[in-house]
Amino acid sequence: MATNIMTCAAIIVAAGVGNRAKRSSDTVAKQYVRIAGKPVLCHTLIPFLESEDIDFVKVVIAEGDRSLYDCAIEPLLSDYPESLLKAKLLPPVIGGDTRQSSVLNGLDGLADHKLDNVLIHDAARPFVTRQILRRCRSALQQHKACLVATPVTDTIKRVSQDGVIEATIDRSTLWAAQTPQGFHFDFILEAHRRAAQSVTAAFTDDAAVAEWAGQPVRIVEGSPSNTKLTNREDLDMAEQALSGIKPATQPLTDARMGTGYDVHAFEPGDGVIIGGISIPHDQKLKGHSDADVGLHAITDALLGAIADGDIGTHFPPSDPKWKGASSDLFLKDAMRRVADRNGKVSNIDLTIICEAPKIGPHRPAIRARIAQICDLDLERISVKATTSERLGFTGRKEGIAALASVCVRLPEPQD
Incomplete structure (x- = not known):
């Protein structure tokens, strides 16, 4: 109740x-x-x-x-x-x-x-x-x-x-x-x-x-x-x-780990989209789609866990149909590919690397949005943020990087 x-x-x-x-x-x-x-x-x-x-x-x-x-x-x-x-x-x-x-x-x-x-x-x-x-x-x-x-x-x-x-x-x-x-x-x-x-x-x-x-x-x-x-x-x-998906006939004992890494450079604009959330900023991220560096990293991590190529394989930037596309479409497609294998996602861990904008105030909204897109419980979604101590392209505020790790459970392969 x-x-x-x-x-x-x-x-x-x-x-x-x-x-x-x-x-x-x-x-x-x-x-x-x-x-x-x-x-x-x-x-x-x-x-x-x-x-x-x-x-x-x-x-x-x-x-x-x-x-x-x-x-x-x-x-x-x-x-x-x-x-x-x-x-x-x-x-x-x-x-x-x-x-x-x-x-x-x-x-x-x-x-x-x-x-x-x-x-x-x-x-x-x-x-x-x-x-x-x-x-x-x-x-x-x-x-x-x-x-x-x-x-x-x-x-x-x-x-x-x-x-x-x-x-x-x-x-x-x-x-x-x-x-x-x-x-x-x-x-x-x-x-x-x-x-x-x-x-x-x-x-x-x-x-x-x-x-x-x-x-x-x-x-x-x-x-x-x-x-x-x-x-x-x-x-x-x-x-x-x-x-x-019957547990008795197909136990999900084949645990797969996947990692994803993505980078997008800044260009003139008034905000960025990270983890499906619009964040006001004095620049935006450059990309063929909406340049959501967080969702792109998670998408690649999921595809890596099931050995199904990467985001560029399924959504090539050369295809005009993905111009300006919302990145939740890519992530949902990756989740579908997991489901098609009768798999389940155990957890998603996303790290955003940038000097600005500040991610902390938006972290709860990003977690909630990722959970919504993936149809997962909020407790299975982790979002962290860090800087590179002013080193490298992120330290020079030239762009944002994201690193994602996921665990996917699949049915044990049948002999």
Whole structure:
């Protein structure tokens, strides 16, 4: 249970039909399809039950699905204490004809619990993490509404009805919405009730209801792995991913160390970006991308640990597509490459070497940003800063250097 005074519940929307995701052998909706030995809904519930930021969980199910729901949560009965499940997993509520009406039924079912916040999540997103839930809970301390999303990285085209490209869309301000979506409970309950009475068109998500009610919605960065299972291929990939990380079959005993080193020179400007954080300064760092010397060093360290080239191999400075690119894209790609090998990052240790600007005041923000990008607990991120005692190019204030060390755990190679 959460120790924070503010109470937070989660609504898991599992009332859909989900026909597109059915495989030929499946006879139930996708949230009840078994992958890696458990129904999708069971996998989705686990991070919410394990999170200290969630006090209650209520699932919205379709009429007639109670037996499927009971089967879906049956594995939890052996994995978690009965006292936890009784206290945290509330009885399910029956949904409506649309997602919007199903969410309203879930909210009404929680109205007597005097909640401060609520997170609304799709049952078909089994890869949500406790770190994402923590970021949502944190955002709701200052905002009434938040939406988990990821920056759009693919080139987006507007196409005519006959299949001809009309324009290339500027993706710099585009984000792909995910769930959970978080809200102050009283606000979103009232907004949904008003929407049900006043609007005939259905909303595609709960953030749209908040926008309709006039409430700004804060973006919370999600994860590319927090995907929704939409079609049969998604179920197959989820099966492989969840089966591949079973500790019993693939213990992560192959520990790999990696180091990364990066340097960027100063040029005229008004600030530097280090560790994903903008720091005011009388110069900026010169580079093809945003010249984030810290994230570049970590990226190289991760690639080194898995023997997968370096940052220049995957993101060559000769390629104009990376001109001015945000370096978190490079780091996320390196983390993806670790995940593709069923690996996990144990820790990241970053040292920044410069005379100026002062890193100390920004160290907490840099640690938090790296943890966010890598979807790791803050305690696994170390950031230090030092000078070179006025020796060398850093001592002459000609640039900044960064050194990173990481530990990656991979499954033991099979003979």
